[in-house]
Amino acid sequence: MNSLSKATLGRLPAYLKYLRTVDGEHISSASIAKALGFGEVQVRKDLAAVSGKGKPKIGYETKSLLNRLECCLGLEHREQAILAGAGKLGRALLDYDGFADYGVEISAAFDCVKTMQLSEGGKPIYPIEEMQDYCFRNGIRIGILTVPGSAAQEVCDLMVKSNISAVWSFAPVSLKLPENVVLLRENLALSLAHLQNQLSRP
Amino acid sequence: MNSLSKATLGRLPAYLKYLRTVDGEHISSASIAKALGFGEVQVRKDLAAVSGKGKPKIGYETKSLLNRLECCLGLEHREQAILAGAGKLGRALLDYDGFADYGVEISAAFDCVKTMQLSEGGKPIYPIEEMQDYCFRNGIRIGILTVPGSAAQEVCDLMVKSNISAVWSFAPVSLKLPENVVLLRENLALSLAHLQNQLSRP
Numbered sequence: 001m002n003s004l005s006k007a008t009l010g011r012l013p014a015y016l017k018y019l020r021t022v023d024g025e026h027i028s029s030a031s032i033a034k035a036l037g038f039g040e041v042q043v044r045k046d047l048a049a050v051s052g053k054g055k056p057k058i059g060y061e062t063k064s065l066l067n068r069l070e071c072c073l074g075l076e077h078r079e080q081a082i083l084a085g086a087g088k089l090g091r092a093l094l095d096y097d098g099f100a101d102y103g104v105e106i107s108a109a110f111d112c113v114k115t116m117q118l119s120e121g122g123k124p125i126y127p128i129e130e131m132q133d134y135c136f137r138n139g140i141r142i143g144i145l146t147v148p149g150s151a152a153q154e155v156c157d158l159m160v161k162s163n164i165s166a167v168w169s170f171a172p173v174s175l176k177l178p179e180n181v182v183l184l185r186e187n188l189a190l191s192l193a194h195l196q197n198q199l200s201r202p
Numbered sequence: 203m204n205s206l207s208k209a210t211l212g213r214l215p216a217y218l219k220y221l222r223t224v225d226g227e228h229i230s231s232a233s234i235a236k237a238l239g240f241g242e243v244q245v246r247k248d249l250a251a252v253s254g255k256g257k258p259k260i261g262y263e264t265k266s267l268l269n270r271l272e273c274c275l276g277l278e279h280r281e282q283a284i285l286a287g288a289g290k291l292g293r294a295l296l297d298y299d300g301f302a303d304y305g306v307e308i309s310a311a312f313d314c315v316k317t318m319q320l321s322e323g324g325k326p327i328y329p330i331e332e333m334q335d336y337c338f339r340n341g342i343r344i345g346i347l348t349v350p351g352s353a354a355q356e357v358c359d360l361m362v363k364s365n366i367s368a369v370w371s372f373a374p375v376s377l378k379l380p381e382n383v384v385l386l387r388e389n390l391a392l393s394l395a396h397l398q399n400q401l402s403r404p
Contacts, residue, residue, distance in 0.1 A: 006396045010389060079398055088297065088322075092290035093390070098374050102395030120290075141401055142394075166397050172300050184397045187212060188295070188388075192344070193304030194208045195368050195386045196281055199343055 004072065008046045011038070013101045015046070016069045019062060028059035074103025082140050082164075084155045085147030086111040086125045089170060093144060095121030106144065108134060128158070135162035145169040206274065210248045213240070215303045217248070218271045221264060230261035276305025284342050284366075286357045287349035288313040288327045291372060295346060297323030308346065310336060330360070337364035347371040 004012075018035055019027070029047065033040040044053075047060060051068035054060040070076055078100070083090055086109045094109050109119065110128045117125045126134065134140070143159040145152060145167055152171035159167055166182040169175060177183050206214075220237055221229070231249065235242040246255075249262065253270035256262040272278055280302070285292055288311045296311050311321065312330040319327045328336065336342070345361040347354060347369055354373035361369055368384040371377060379385050 003399045006392065009395055009399060010392045073395075074398065081394070081398075088290065088294035092294045095290065096390070098391040099394055102391050102398070104391075104394050104398055142398060144394075166401055168394060168397055182397060182400050184393065186390075186393065188298070189300040189304050189306075190208065190212045191386065191388065192283070192301055192306050192346075192370060193211055193275075195370050195384060196276065196283075196304070196306055196344060197205045197211060198384050199368055 004049055008049055009072075009102075011042075011046055012050070012069055012073055014038075015043075016066070016073065016075075019066050019069065022062060025062060026055075026059045027062050027065070029054060031059075073101070077103070079104050079142065080107040080138055080140060081105070081142035081144060082107065082131065082135060083109040083144040083146060084111070084128065084131065084159065085109075085145065085151075086113075086119070087146060087148075090144075090146035091119055093146065094119050094123050094125075104142070107138070107140075110134075128155070131158055132162040135159075135164060140164060142166045142168065145171050145175075147171060149173040206251055210251055211274075211304075213244075213248055214252070214271055214275050218268070218275065221268050221271065224264060227264060228257075228261045229264050229267070231256060233261075275303070279305070281306050281344065282309040282340055282342055283307070283344035283346060284309065284333065284337060285311040285346040285348060286313070286330065286333065286361065287311075287347065287353075288315075288321070289348060289350075292346075292348035293321055295348065296321050296325050296327075306344070309340070309342075312336075330357070333360055334364040337361075337366060342366060344368045344370065347373050347377075349373060351375040 014036055018032065029040055029043045033043040050072050051065050081104055083094055083106050090109060094106050099105060109123060109125045110131045111125055113125055113127050119125060141164060143164040145156060147155050149171050152169065152173050153175060156167060156175050156177065160178060160181060167177065168184045168186065170186050175183060216238055220234065231242055231245045235245040252274050253267050283306055285296055285308050288296065292311060296308050301307060311325060311327045312333045313327055315327055315329050321327060343366060345366040347358060349357050351373050354371065354375050355377055358369060358377050358379065362380060362383060369379065370386045370388065372388050377385060
C-alpha cells in the first residue's frame with residue numbers, strides 16, 4: 001500500500017466508526033458523505049486511496065471496506081512502539097489512550113531507573129540498558145524520544161542500534177540519523193509560536 | 203508584519219543565537235549561511251521576510267537585524283498564554299521551558315480545583331471559574347486546551363467568552379468556534395500514525 005496523506009489518514013477513524021453502525025451489503029459515497037458532513041468528492045478520494053473505487057450506482061461493499069479501513073489503521077495488527085525518557089511529557093504520552101484508534105500502542109518506556117517501575121497507567125518503565133534487548137525481542141520499529149536535548153543524540157543512537165526504523169522526537173535539537181531511518185521532529189514550541197504569529201501583534 | 207511561514211519562524215532562534223555571538227557592524231548572508239549550515243538562498247529569503255534585504259557587498263546591519271529578530275520572536279514583549287486542563291499533558295506543557303525561545307509563556311492554568319494550587323514548576327493552577335476574570339485582567343489572547351474531549355467544547359466556549367482569539371487544542375474532538383478565533387488542532391495520535399504509515403507494513 002502506498003502511504004496515505006496525513007489528512008486522509010486523519011479521517012479514517014471517522015469512516016470506520018460510521019461504517020460499524022450501518023447495515024446493508026453496500027453503501028454509497030453520498031450517504032457516507034452526508035452522515036459525516038464531509039464533501040462527497042473528498043469521501044470518494046479518501047476511499048479510493050484505501051480500497052479502490054466503488055461500483056457505479058451500487059457503491060462500496062460495506063464489509064470489505066470495513067476490512068480495508070481496519071487494515072490501513074493497523075487495527076488487525078496493533079503495532080507496538082517504545083518511548084525513551086519518562087519525564088512529564090513522556091509519561092503523558094505513555095498513558096494516553098488515543099493512539100489505539102490508529103493501531104499503535106506504546107508498550108514500554110525506558111529511562112535511567114535501576115529496576116522496572118510502573119507508570120500511573122500501569123505501563124512498564126525499564127532501565128535504558130534493556131532497550132536494545134526489548135526491541136529485538138518484540139520487533140519494535142517505532143521509538144518516541146522525550147529525553148532532554150542534551151541526551152537526545154545518544155539515546156537516538158541507541159534506538160538505531162536497537163533496529164528502530166522511525167523516530168518521533170520531541171527533543172529540541174537536530175539529530176543525526178542513518179538515511180534509512182525516518183525522523184519526525186515535533187516542535188511544540190514552534191506550533192505555539194506559529195499560532196501566535198497568525199494573530200496581529202498587540 | 204505579515205505572518206511568517208512556520209519553517210522560517212522555526213529557524214529564527216538559530217539566527218538570533220548566532221548573531222548574538224558576532225562582532226562587527228555588518229554581516230553578510232553568506233557568513234550567516236556558512237556558520238549555521240543553511241543554504242544562502244534560504245538565509246536571504248528568511249531575513250528578507252524579517253527585516254528586508256541586505257545591502258549588496260555590505261550585508262545586514264547586525265544590530266538592527268538583531269532587533270528585528272527579537273521583535274519577530276516576541277522577545278521584547280513576551281506574550282502570556284493560559285492553559286485549561288492540568289492533567290498530565292497540561293502539566294507537562296505548563297512546566298516546559300522551551301516556549302520562551304519564541305516569546306510565549308504559559309502564565310497560568312485552570313482546572314476543576316477549589317483553590318489555587320502550584321504546579322511542580324511553580325506555575326499557578328486556578329479554579330476554572332476564575333478564567334474569564336484572569337484573561338480580561340491580563341489581556342490574554344492565547345488559550346491552550348488540554349481537557350478531555352467530553353469537556354472540550356464547554357471550556358472552549360469559556361475561552362471565547364474570555365476574549366481569547368487563538369485556541370491550541372489537544373482535545374481529540376471537533377470544536378465550534380466563531381470565525382474570528384484561530385484554531386490549531388494538535389492531533390498527536392495522528393502524527394504518530396502518519397509516521398507509522400511511512401514505514402512499510404511488517
